[in-house]
Amino acid sequence: MTDVSERSGVLRRIFASESAAAPGDSHEQVVLCHDRDSGLKAVIAIHSTALGPALGGTRFHPYASEEDAVQDALNLARGMSYKNALAGLDLGGGKAVIIGDPTTVKTEALLRAYGRFVQSLGGRYVTACDVGTYVADMDVIARECDYVTGRSPENGGAGDSSVLTAFGVFQGMLASAQHQWGAPSLAGRRVGVAGIGKVGHYLVDHLVEEGARVVVTDVREEAVDRVRAAHHGVEIEVVADADALIRADLDVYAPCALGGALNELTVPALTATVVCGAANNQLAHLGVEKDLADRGILYAPDYVVNAGGVIQVADEIDGFVFERAKAKAAKIFDTTLEIFARAQADGVPPAVAADRLAERRMADVGRLRSILLPGGRRP
Template sequence: MTDVTGAPADVLHTLFHSEQGGHEQVVLCQDRATGLKAVIAIHSTALGPALGGTRFYPYASEGEAVADALNLARGMSYKNAMAGLDHGGGKAVIIGDPEKIKTEELLLAYGRFVASLGGRYVTACDVGTYVTDMDVVARECRWTTGRSPENGGAGDSSVLTSFGVFQGMRASAQHLWGDPTLRGRKVGVAGVGKVGHHLVEHLLSDGAEVVITDVREESVRRITERHPEVSVAADTDALIRTEGLDIYAPCALGGALNDETVPVLTAKVVCGAANNQLAHPGVEKDLSDRAILYAPDYVVNAGGVIQVADELHGFDFDRCKAKATQIFDTTLAIFARAKADGIPPAAAADRIAEQRMAEARRS
């Protein structure tokens, strides 16, 4: 069910002509009193209620917001399937600059919209939303995860997201170099915010040489003050051209791997926390042609969704960490499937996820 009454033309075009189609439900939300404009996209509930975070971002248009919600929701279906969770995929986006328009009243209004779906969609944190925001949303909606421990939640999911990415890197190293350790490997991390700064800690503890960049100077400074041995690249373009780079970790927004970046990328492995890293389907072939190993983003960054899903059943950190540790074996299995089928790793991951969803629909 999609309510498109009065929707702008670019929104309607995106809904009905998107390449990422097949969604079960898209809800356009507006609350004039608080200034809320949001999109909730449910891609699939084949495995269970759709689970995915809420992104708060200043999109250039409503159509751009819808497109992002559709793409992210589809990605969550695959991520949840590969993580072995009994959840389908969904995602929500709130349109606007959170620094300017985010208020308690707006978040409460948003919570009421999520609650109106009756549990078909379970929300959590994403870019621009935090644990404190989910505490507010939860006052209006029981289907809210990513809450603070004081409010019955698991807290910051970026802790296990970074741990899962680290496991994906270890699996990539095992596959490519025959040893999971990252000691002596040069790793470039683009984006050292909620997830990236935890990832840097894992890398340094394992003996890696780390280079970072971020558009936010304070995020860079937070790391270099604690770890002066960490190098800083001027920007992402400089980072991906770093001489001797072994692993590139995109940990900011999506689309980091595109027709401009892949030809100049010096790394032998791409493994990062960002969602939707491939700008278009042809990019992975470009990576393969350059013998760059790509660890599928939705596989390695699943630690966070593992954590918030567990919150629905009484959160246990050790249980979650044990499940996130399995990302190492899952990533290796994907590389093996890719080699056996003669396809890129992302295509192999898609096949495994689609098989699980198809089996759920038949049962």
């Protein structure tokens, strides 16, 4: 149980007036969800609806404290606003977290209770899969809720969004190679993938097909075994942990597990000259982006390159067409190159250039809601 001072710290962050300096920079709404009988404890954070309903996945994780869960929801929701803006979607940003170990406490009753809380928001928040939740879970949630994406194809959904998430990260990697080495190719490059779960193992597929030399690590031995079995006859190097991977001789480092992988300890140890991965919130705190730039390491902002999944589930809202969604995700290559070019022109790290571009779109397009439409509606 978090103490009073911890809770007041979270409240200060939610209500702090100084956070409102940039367009859409403060969270619009934070909902605490509790159903004692099913054991549900969840947080839904809506960061911005400037561009439309807030779309973002539901993470199911055994947080060390309730404050950690709220902080994660706030960070992830903000990231979704920027991700959706740069992906060209008419959607805002939100995120939800369910507190608990999904392998032991996840039940039909808990998921359906959660679905009712999402439904109570009337469409301000649209959910999808994230760490600890899967397509089958979205099908259960959808039994109580109209605002669910990432459902199974048999239930009218797009299925596993990890497919296009990995594809988008791969496009970002190719763009990074173009900017850093002059050609959009990873053939012969040594690429380290930290986390080969839902997204990472698809990313390995692209890298192997491209002819990259792949190094992987994962806390779960079965994940490593699955990748090796899928690429029988291909040499895939395995290292003990993320620490060892960071220090390995790499061209590209791809964090694909939980956030915070880039910090004051890991950045100085990096051998890779490109960082491009699927994990959300890779920068542990402000200033890390400058540390990377100072070392000559090209950082492809996570919320730019990992947008393929949200592009996929957003396409589901109007009736999913895989080819259409994949074509949109392929544009991550161009967006990533644009951000690198803007960063170079403005003399700022790519993360700063990406933030500026996202904030400009939220402000420019979001302000159109002030134009009143017939019937008194401001859709």
